[in-house]
Amino acid sequence: xxxxxxxxxxxxxxxxxxxxxxxxxxxxxxxxxxxxxxxxxxxxxxxxxxxxxxxxxxxxxxxxxxxxxxxxxxxxxxxxxxxxxxxxxxxxxxxxxxxxxxxxxxxxxxxxxxxxxxxxxxxxxxxxxxxxxxxxxxxxxxxxxxxxxxxxxxxxxxxxxxxxxxxxxxxxxxxxxxxxxxxxxxxxxxxxxxxxxxxxxxxxxxxxxxxxxxxxxxxxxxxxxxxxxxxxxxxxxxxxxxxxxxxxxxxxxxxxxxxxxxxxxxxxxxxxxxxxxxxxxxxxxxxxxxxxxxxxxxxxxxxxxxx
Amino acid sequence: xxxxxxxxxxxxxxxxxxxxxxxxxxxxxxxxxxxxxxxxxxxxxxxxxxxxxxxxxxxxxxxxxxxxxxxxxxxxxxxxxxxxxxxxxxxxxxxxxxxxxxxxxxxxxxxxxxxxxxxxxxxxxxxxxxxxxxxxxxxxxxxxxxxxxxxxxxxxxxxxxxxxxxxxxxxxxxxxxxxxxxxxxxxxxxxxxxxxxxxxxxxxxxxxxxxxxxxxxxxxxxxxxxxxxxxxxxxxxxxxxxxxxxxxxxxxxxxxxxxxxxxxxxx
Numbered sequence: 001x002x003x004x005x006x007x008x009x010x011x012x013x014x015x016x017x018x019x020x021x022x023x024x025x026x027x028x029x030x031x032x033x034x035x036x037x038x039x040x041x042x043x044x045x046x047x048x049x050x051x052x053x054x055x056x057x058x059x060x061x062x063x064x065x066x067x068x069x070x071x072x073x074x075x076x077x078x079x080x081x082x083x084x085x086x087x088x089x090x091x092x093x094x095x096x097x098x099x100x101x102x103x104x105x106x107x108x109x110x111x112x113x114x115x116x117x118x119x120x121x122x123x124x125x126x127x128x129x130x131x132x133x134x135x136x137x138x139x140x141x142x143x144x145x146x147x148x149x150x151x152x153x154x155x156x157x158x159x160x161x162x163x164x165x166x167x168x169x170x171x172x173x174x175x176x177x178x179x180x181x182x183x184x185x186x187x188x189x190x191x192x193x194x195x196x197x198x199x200x201x202x203x204x205x206x207x208x209x210x211x212x213x214x215x216x217x218x219x220x221x222x223x224x225x226x227x228x229x230x231x232x233x234x235x236x237x238x239x240x241x242x243x244x245x246x247x248x249x250x251x252x253x254x255x256x257x258x259x260x261x262x263x264x265x266x267x268x269x270x271x272x273x274x275x276x277x278x279x280x281x282x283x284x285x286x287x288x289x290x291x292x293x294x295x296x297x298x299x300x301x302x303x304x305x306x307x
Numbered sequence: 308x309x310x311x312x313x314x315x316x317x318x319x320x321x322x323x324x325x326x327x328x329x330x331x332x333x334x335x336x337x338x339x340x341x342x343x344x345x346x347x348x349x350x351x352x353x354x355x356x357x358x359x360x361x362x363x364x365x366x367x368x369x370x371x372x373x374x375x376x377x378x379x380x381x382x383x384x385x386x387x388x389x390x391x392x393x394x395x396x397x398x399x400x401x402x403x404x405x406x407x408x409x410x411x412x413x414x415x416x417x418x419x420x421x422x423x424x425x426x427x428x429x430x431x432x433x434x435x436x437x438x439x440x441x442x443x444x445x446x447x448x449x450x451x452x453x454x455x456x457x458x459x460x461x462x463x464x465x466x467x468x469x470x471x472x473x474x475x476x477x478x479x480x481x482x483x484x485x486x487x488x489x490x491x492x493x494x495x496x497x498x499x500x501x502x503x504x505x506x507x508x509x510x511x512x513x514x515x516x517x518x519x520x521x522x523x524x525x526x527x528x529x530x531x532x533x534x535x536x537x538x539x540x541x542x543x544x545x546x547x548x549x550x551x552x553x554x555x556x557x558x559x560x561x562x563x564x565x566x567x568x569x570x571x572x573x574x
Contacts, residue, residue, distance in 0.1 A: 018414030026430060137562075141555040143506045145513040145526065146547035149533045157537055244419030248510055252533075262422075263514055266429030278418070278426045286417045 004297060012290040019282045023275050024068050028061065038081075038269040054081075055272070077279075082270040090261065090273065091280055097167060098257035101180065101246055104173050106235070108181025109188050109242075116185070117192025122219065124197060132189065139186025144245050148179045148252040165254040176253045180245050184238055191234045195227040202226070229300050236292030240285050247281075313563055316556030323553060327372040335366035338521045348541055355545050358528075359535055364545055370523035371546060375553065378438055378508040383500045385443040390450025391493060395481050397451070398458035408451070415448040424507055428516040435518050442507055446500060453496050454489055461485050491568040498561035502554045509550055525550045 035052050036043070052058045056067060071078065077087040120132035155175060156164045162175050199205065200223055208222045247259030254260065258277050265273035340360050349356040355364035397408035415423070427441035458481075461467055470480045509526030511517040518524045525546040532542030 014410070015413050015417050018410060019417050022414055026426060137558055138555065141502070141551050141558055143510060143550065145510055146529055146550060149529065149536060149543045153536050153540060240419035244421035247422060247425060248514065251514060262425065266425070266516065271430070274426055274429060278422060281422055282418045285419060
């Protein structure tokens with residue numbers, strides 16, 4: 001167990017190092033001159049040199065790379081070009097909103113997907129299965145940036161139940177969470193269905209039935225519990241889609257989170273902030289996936305990775 | 308039951324494809340501004356009404372379809388070619404090449420893909436070829452992973468072993484003995500890839516990172532429409548329904564295709 005723990009941790013740091021490198025290289029790999037893109041074509045040569053120097057882009061590539069790594073280890077993410085604020089503080093202010101939104105989206109997704117997937121699996125190839133899976137297919141095909149205006153039109157403009165956008169209280173999170181959760185629920189429902197169908201074919205389900213347990217008890221205590229683990233892994237993997245969706249959702253609803261900061265910073269051509277946001281989101285994603293992996297092997301003693 | 312599931316999506320996709328191909332010869336004026344018609348709802352004269360600048364929505368919708376299909380075609384083509392070649396080479400050569408390619412793939416998978424695409428197209432000048440670049444840079448990974456996994460298992464098949472024993476070169480084996488067997492899973496992946504790219508392109512354009520005005524994209528049309536949701540909901544509804552219709556059709560066809568090509572299930 002301990003060996004597995006350290007092996008997974010080591011590979012996580014490998015991936016994180018790769019992520020840092022790629023984010024660092026983004027600004028260099030991209031064709032064209034980032035400084036010119038930031039300042040526009042009419043900028044004077046002096047301004048270009050000044051910005052190049054401020055970003056450290058006039059130094060050799062390797063020196064820049066090691067400086068970046070060194071600063072990251074110290075927890076220094078640099079300062080924003082636009083507001084001159086330390087980026088770390090900007091991120092710290094916005095993290096809670098994104099975490100809340102993601103958790104709320106996750107809760108919505110689970111609340112929809114578990115019943116939907118279970119109903120589909122228990123009525124395989126019957127009416128309810130087709131209905132649930134059609135709904136799921138629809139959910140996969142409706143993008144966040146269209147669902148959100150629809151929800152706003154119905155619930156904010158016509159019914160007036162929730163605020164249109166902005167972030168004041170819990171009410172402001174409901175529509176964004178619904179937007180974010182529905183797409184995930186659609187994917188998750190298919191996973192729940194597939195996993196449950198697999199579990200229902202296991203020997204211990206037959207044993208439980210043979211013992212004379214009620215259908216309900218078998219499903220809840222034997223099938224769903226065993227299906228929980230694979231679903232957990234899928235959930236970890238889908239977090240990436242959830243975080244990506246949060247970028248768009250936060251922008252639509254003007255929620256002051258990391259995603260909105262990313263898009264705002266892109267529009268302001270504030271590249272250090274963009275890099276920091278992308279880094280933060282990706283590293284959290286990698287971290288959560290490693291955590292779910294470890295949790296999985298801890299919860300299910302049958303799992304033995306050959307690490 | 309089975310027929311309409313293939314027929315309806317095919318008809319939807321086919322008509323969009325044909326319309327967007329012939330759109331340039333149709334009497335459409337997507338950039339013509341009629342001030343008197345600003346925000347006018349659908350009517351007999353203009354089936355879908357007019358947008359906030361008094362431009363006919365139907366014509367703009369068709370221009371948006373062209374953008375979508377253009378981007379989807381190139382992104383899927385580029386990322387499929389690139390991903391397949393990388394994946395096949397990685398699995399075939401094995402050793403350190405494979406090790407490093409797998410690590411690179413892992414790093415790309417560590418990013419939520421839309422986030423990387425947003426960052427890339429944000430760094431580049433916003434235009435359609437950069438959207439294709441950003442989405443391909445993200446898209447090849449899925450194909451590479453699939454091609455690698457499949458090639459790894461095909462490597463041990465008898466006909467490949469026989470080709471090796473006969474002294475066939477690497478290129479010849481990969482091209483004639485491995486690639487043909489990869490086509491079925493790759494086609495399914497590509498179909499779902501189209502749906503993903505159509506959504507991603509619209510998402511980038513929604514954020515203002517895709518095609519620029521006056522060119523039209525369904526994503527930018529939805530964004531512009533959200534400003535007038537209360538008085539002119541058709542500006543949001545029309546492009547959204549078009550987008551969902553296309554994505555849903557592609558997904559439905561992909562599902563059928565996967566079932567159809569899945570040899571195990573046919574037995």
